[in-house]
Amino acid sequence: MNQLSSLSHVSPDNELQLCQRAGALTGCRLDTLAASVGLVVPQSIGNTKGWAGLLIEQTLGASSGSKPQQDFPHLGIELKTIPVDERGKPLESTFVCVAPLIGNSGLTWSTSLVKHKLQRVLWIPIVGQRGCLWAERWIGVPLLWSPSSQQEQQLQADWEELMDYIVLGNLAQISAYQGEILQLRPKAANSRARTSAVDDKGRPISALPLGFYLRSAFTAQLLA
DNA sequence: GACTGATCATAT
DNA sequence: ATATGATCAGTC
Numbered sequence: 001m002n003q004l005s006s007l008s009h010v011s012p013d014n015e016l017q018l019c020q021r022a023g024a025l026t027g028c029r030l031d032t033l034a035a036s037v038g039l040v041v042p043q044s045i046g047n048t049k050g051w052a053g054l055l056i057e058q059t060l061g062a063s064s065g066s067k068p069q070q071d072f073p074h075l076g077i078e079l080k081t082i083p084v085d086e087r088g089k090p091l092e093s094t095f096v097c098v099a100p101l102i103g104n105s106g107l108t109w110s111t112s113l114v115k116h117k118l119q120r121v122l123w124i125p126i127v128g129q130r131g132c133l134w135a136e137r138w139i140g141v142p143l144l145w146s147p148s149s150q151q152e153q154q155l156q157a158d159w160e161e162l163m164d165y166i167v168l169g170n171l172a173q174i175s176a177y178q179g180e181i182l183q184l185r186p187k188a189a190n191s192r193a194r195t196s197a198v199d200d201k202g203r204p205i206s207a208l209p210l211g212f213y214l215r216s217a218f219t220a221q222l223l224a
Numbered sequence: 225g226a227c228t229g230a231t232c233a234t235a236t
Numbered sequence: 237a238t239a240t241g242a243t244c245a246g247t248c
Contacts, residue, residue, distance in 0.1 A: 048233070066236065186228095
């Protein structure tokens with residue numbers, strides 16, 4: 001722990017170094033970690049939903065900010081914090097990326113953002129019961145993961161099914177019930193938000209922005 | 225208790 | 237408005 005503050009902001013040189021730094025955080029309470037990197041722990045979670053993710057990003061030296069790329073572009077690794085209970089079970093689904101509602105001609109699984117983002121993920125479990133304070137949560141054992149061929153097949157099948165609705169302009173038929181491990185849900189400031197899309201005749205329309213999410217049943221399996 | 229639809233903050 | 241970081245809260 002005494003080395004954490006000296007490591008913050010410093011981007012890791014390689015994968016092993018990143019994993020070692022992540023592993024060194026195991027068991028650390030978020031209030032302790034925040035103090036070591038000079039951050040104040042927010043009282044309420046509701047209006048600071050992404051705080052743990054930003055705390056870990058800063059600690060491990062991720063620097064992509066809000067840019068549309070992996071957190072460690074030079075390592076090809078995406079960083080994801082995931083809230084889990086004390087048994088390691090995810091409390092929430094995991095946001096992957098925004099779903100493209102237009103300009104999808106020629107887009108395939110191979111060239112999709114979902115595949116790219118999930119190619120290599122460093123999962124950082126954040127342990128604590130739902131509703132408990134940030135300060136009381138702690139960091140679990142990190143996992144550097146890439147999808148197995150079976151997992152990738154599942155992801156591709158879901159992605160293709162879900163993208164069909166988008167490409168064919170059947171947005172109204174989309175619900176979070178579809179997709180075994182990958183689902184589409186709103187990803188917006190609120191339900192009035194709108195972005196460009198197309199209807200079933202190929203005409204431009206405005207629609208609620210959607211995002212791809214991993215179901216918690218799937219992330220539970222890969223963390224186990 | 226699990227799950228879907230809705231929502232919060234910040235940077236560009 | 238779109239990208240990043242996600243969790244909330246009412247319903248099933």
